[in-house]
Amino acid sequence: MEERTPILEMRHVTKRFGNIIANDDVSLTLYPGEILALLGENGSGKTTLMNILSGIYYPDEGQIFVEGKEVSISSPKDSFDLKIGMIHQHFKLVDVMSVTENIVLGLPGKLDLKQAAADIRAICERYGFEVDPDEKIYNLSVSQKQTVEIVKVLFRGANILILDEPTAVLTPQEAVKLFAILRNMKEAGHAIIIITHKMHEVMDISDRVAILRKGRYITSFVTTETTAQELTDNMVGRAVSLNIERPEPVDPKDRLFIQGLTVKNEEGVYKLRDVSFTARSGEILGIAGIAGSGQRELLEAIAGLQPVEYGIINYIDDDGTPESLLKKTPVEIQAMGVSLSFVPEDRLGMGLVGNMDLSENMMLRSYREGHSIFTNRRDPAALARQVVEELEVSTPSINTAVRKLSGGNVQKVLVGREIASAPTVLLTAYAVRGLDINASYTIYNLINRQKAAGVAIVFVGEDLDVLVELCDRILVLCDGRVSGIVDGKTADKNEIGMMMTHVGGAHEG
Amino acid sequence: MKADAKKKEPLIHITRRKDVSLLRSIVIRAAAIVLALIVCALVTTFLTGENPIDVFGTILSGAFGTPRKMWVLGQEMAILLCVSLALAPAFKMKFWNLGGEGQILMGGLAAAACMILLGSKVESGAMPQWLLILIMVVASIGAGALWAFIPAFFKAKWGTNETLFTLMMNYVATQLVAYFVILWEVPKGAGKIGIINQSSEAGWLPVIGDYKYLLNIIVVLVLTVGMYVYLKYSKQGYELSVVGESERTANYVGINVKKVIIRTMLISGAICGVAGLLLVGGTDHTVTTTISAGRGFTAVMVAWLAKFNPLGMIFTTFLLVLLSRGANEISTVFSLNKSFGDILTGIILFFIIGSEFFINYQIHFRKSHKPEAAAAVPAEDPHKEALEQILRDAETAAQSVSKEETK
CATH class of the missing domain: 3.40.50.300 (P-loop containing nucleotide triphosphate hydrolases)
Known part of the structure; x- marks a missing residue:
């Protein structure tokens, strides 16, 4: 693993809000063709870190390297230009427009909806998405809307994808489908960062797991060499029991x-x-x-x-x-x-x-x-x-x-x-x-x-x-x-x- | 890596402030006013060649120069504050009542109607003066409340857009007043009503001592305190803030949203009606279509600037009235176009409203770049314990910040 060049590297990134430190000296490495799960409790700084990558926040300290070159991401546009695409928890789509219109929205250059629709179809076919480019957004289900968000960032050429709790809005079946697509994208050489709280998903989909705790980077594991228990203990900072108690009901009426x-x-x-x-x-x-x-x-x-x-x-x-x-x-x-x-x-x-x-x-x-x-x-x-x-x-x-x-x-x-x-x-x-x-x-x-x-x-x-x-x-x-x-x-x-x-x-x- | 040290860091970037201390917000606002005055001075010197200190002095003397000017200032403040108080509960409920104009006019029209129709009874002694005034109070409050009730009812029942509805009600009110002015014009063909009951003073609100405006000022002060207590401490005030923040939460805890909307607008309209009464019965003793002089809209600004806090609205009213009185004065003293006063008012408001940005956000400028700093490994922190504590406090706050931003 060491000889590969990282596609993305964050070094000593620190972000403060007033006197509150959201990210404290975090270093993170992502290689092409891998899925990295970012694990941490609420408030451990995962979302802040990802928002730095997508240009919403600017870090106070630290460096970011994309494909070995140091970069400065000061706006979402910079982030796009570096082929970083973020899929937020809350979708940012215009309901009354079609899938294609949403995807080309805000892109520079000549508007050619037919060509765009064809390109979208090609992307869908390549990775196994099921979405009709001509459909209006308001006709789509939640999981289809998420698909559109993913296609949108792929259409714009992203090869680093960040997904913030993508399965929170999906049924178990839809989650399985999403994971199949993520694996396809991984095969195609994309690098993916996924934020999730669900331990079985981490074990299921990721290649490596990076753990944040209280704004600091703690450690990372190769998924196949660790257990859910070990990850949880590292995330919380002490040993926790993963069993839920079920006391017998007392005198049920x-x-x-x-x-x-x-x-x-x-x-x-x-x-x-x-x-x-x-x-x-x-x-x-x-x-x-x-x-x-x-x-x-x-x-x-x-x-x-x-x-x-x-x-x-x-x-x-x-x-x-x-x-x-x-x-x-x-x-x-x-x-x-x-x-x-x-x-x-x-x-x-x-x-x-x-x-x-x-x-x-x-x-x-x-x-x-x-x-x-x-x-x-x-x-x-x-x-x-x-x-x-x-x-x-x-x-x-x-x-x-x-x-x-x-x-x-x-x-x-x-x-x-x-x-x-x-x-x-x-x-x-x-x-x-x-x-x-x-x-x-x-x-x-x-x-x-x-x-x-x-x-x-x-x-x-x-x-x-x-x-x-x-x-x-x-x-x-x-x-x-x-x-x-x-x-x-x-x-x-x-x-x-x-x-x-x-x-x-x-x-x- | 050395070469990369010359990366472009953006010149400025903006972040949202966490908790803003009261002191900081006051300092920022004060700085905004000072800056505004400096810009006003520069503009004045460049455009007119007048000495800006003289101009400012004239603004102040225009507002405070003579006892009479101070009384007028007080009266103007009282009426504007009254209308702002009326809007505060509706706005806090996120019901955008832009119908202040219409509600004032209807209150004034009702008062005038009582004075005209019942004035002769007071003159002949068939009705005591206090009874007429009581009827006027009831009629004005009722008329203002009715004008607010109509859009509130439609909003509660059918979800109509209150902004357009209240706005349209203003035009209806203006036309109604115009109709009655012609109906009651004195003398015929004059196109205006003139002073009503000039000799008998029937229906004129009482004058306390020799101070014509004192009654208005006292009434509005009482209303201010009342509205402050109502919004802050009463159950109804609490209900309307819950409705304003989230109708779903209101439903969830069993608040009858429709009832609260209608009740709050009745209060809002009623207080506008009082403003109409004070104008017609207290100071003008006549009614025209322009009697409210745009206060229904100016009050929107007063209420917003004070964040719907009635006590804060005393200051914002003072500021706006001071500026407009001062603007009048400089236009006459320096024989400048009246618009010049408006330009100064605009500059000052721009700075005051703009200061809100600096209260809520922080701007970071590019720091001088230290090439080796980024690569250096941080030494073991001797204050690790303390730092851990800070981090623990930080996690909640950091989370909420990122949430807010993604919204």
């Missing part, structure tokens, strides 16, 4: 009874059809399914945020009397004395207000209390301090705007607030999405503590490994229908995967 739940979205499309299940106290009910199979609608319908066509949603008291939550607003549900907490998937857009501080975000749930026309600010501030202390939220103060916190800390604030009201039902959607290993385990522990306290938990997840380890029972959704409920202890990942696509599901589609 029926708590939430759902029958025949049917929901249509605003366009009149059925999102849920005839969904029935029971959630029990002291138990974690997992919800598995391909993204968009009705998970969000299910939780929102229970929480009173989604109009229901028909069906039954009953909350069952400790003494066994059912109370209907159907067609009740969140405030009415609260007024009934039902303590229902909901950790939505969109943390900053729904669960919290990004521009408000921790204390004000705690107030969201409690500000109505009391008859005064003025808000009580003392109790939320005390709660914020308590959450910061108990959940070890890393924040400068409780007066810091929530959007300034890292993903893991944002989620701790949200979960902390939702469990503060001592709920009897806790709904969580993708509770660990985007969180690093450490933060994820903190969240699993919190959820398990609620389970021990007798809370009925509905846990919508995407990582089947986690669902199978954490949940007592798993309900599998497919296209808005229940395709089966399996026992967590005996569940098989492949079986669940089949049920998600309805093959071998317990019910007929």
Whole structure:
């Protein structure tokens, strides 16, 4: 490996924001025809480092070499000129334009859409992309949009590709397809840097792994010579257990009874059809399914945020009397004395207000209390301090705007607030999405503590490994229908995967 | 590698500042004003040949020169501040109420209508003066609120664009006033109403002592404190900021977004109505189509500059009124075109608004290049412990920065 010339080399790169050091003396080497996984916890400086390569930030110190020559990347254009292409987590496409138009957008020279479309087809054929150059972006699925982003950077001649958490938005099947394409590109001599939190993907796709911790480069491994455990330990900086606990449910009682739940979205499309299940106290009910199979609608319908066509949603008291939550607003549900907490998937857009501080975000749930026309600010501030202390939220103060916190800390604030009201039902959607290993385990522990306290938990997840380890029972959704409920202890990942696509599901589609 | 040391580093690059201290932001703003004054001085000297110190002096004497000028300054500030207060809650809710003009006009028109239609009853003694004033207060507030309610209702119910809607409502209000001016013109054919109830002073708001404008100033000061408390400490104020930040979050915690939109706009319109009342009943005692004099729009700037903080708006109002009064004065004293005052106002505003950039971003200039520094291996840091701590604090912040940038 030593005799090869690196296609990209970063030497002693340091980037500060004010007196905060995001990257501290980081050196990184990338060889042609290899896939390098960049691993690190949230806030370890991965994204900053990649933004330096793509010309969004300029480093304070250090040098960058491309193909042996020292370069200066002061704008995204410089980055393009050096054949570096970055595929961001959030796509930057114009919805009403076609694939071809998006790809040639901003390119200098004469506009020849026909020639461009032909070139795009050639690229697609070469690497195995499935996308029609004439299709409009708004007609494309998320994974197709990602494909367009990749084709875009290839079309512009990039031979160093950087992908920031590309699988976060993909189904397992789509991820497999993406990896096949990445391997094709690698064969063609492209060098690829991929950022991901999912350890099995790292092991699956990469040739080498570089680890960042707290802004510093720690070490790198050849993937075939290491293990997920070793990588995790290096990433976190100490030995961590990768096992999720699953304590036995204590005295489970029926708590939430759902029958025949049917929901249509605003366009009149059925999102849920005839969904029935029971959630029990002291138990974690997992919800598995391909993204968009009705998970969000299910939780929102229970929480009173989604109009229901028909069906039954009953909350069952400790003494066994059912109370209907159907067609009740969140405030009415609260007024009934039902303590229902909901950790939505969109943390900053729904669960919290990004521009408000921790204390004000705690107030969201409690500000109505009391008859005064003025808000009580003392109790939320005390709660914020308590959450910061108990959940070890890393924040400068409780007066810091929530959007300034890292993903893991944002989620701790949200979960902390939702469990503060001592709920009897806790709904969580993708509770660990985007969180690093450490933060994820903190969240699993919190959820398990609620389970021990007798809370009925509905846990919508995407990582089947986690669902199978954490949940007592798993309900599998497919296209808005229940395709089966399996026992967590005996569940098989492949079986669940089949049920998600309805093959071998317990019910007929 | 030696040859590569001559790489081109960009002359400047810009990064977003992390937390900005209050002191730093005040220093930057102060520097902006000083710079603005210097540029104004240069422009003045080059264009007119006048001594810039004299010009500045005239601006100040135009605003503060005589007790009467100071009272006018206070009155102008009061009315502009009143309208800005009205816009603050709507803007904080991200409801772009550009209908201040119309809401003021409707408030003023309602007050004038009461004075004209009920004035004779006060003259004949059939109705006490206080009752007429009470009716005027209710009518003005109601009319302003109604003018704001209509676009708010459409926005809440059908999601119409409030910017265009409120803007259009201004024209409707102007035409309505124009219609009634002709209906009630005195004498016939004059095309204007003239002073209403000049002899009986029916419906004229009371004058405190000998100070014609004092009542207006007091009313607006009370409103300022009230609005500050409302936005900062009341449950309704909290609700409207949540709606402004994220409607989905508001729905999630069970806030009735439609209700909040309509309620907030009723308050916004009502306060504009008060501004109309103060103008018609308190100072002008007549109504014209130009009675609001563009304050519905100037107030947008006042509110933005103060970031919707009512106490901050006192200063931004002061600044804008001072500049416009001063501009009038220099145009007469130096017999310059009135536009010259506007040029100076523009320069000063440019610097003040531009200073926001320097508060939020930092500019780095190219450093002198040290050829060997980059290759040197950093020595073991004796303060490693302390550094580790800093890094731990840094990780959260760094993450949020990169997030923000990618957005």
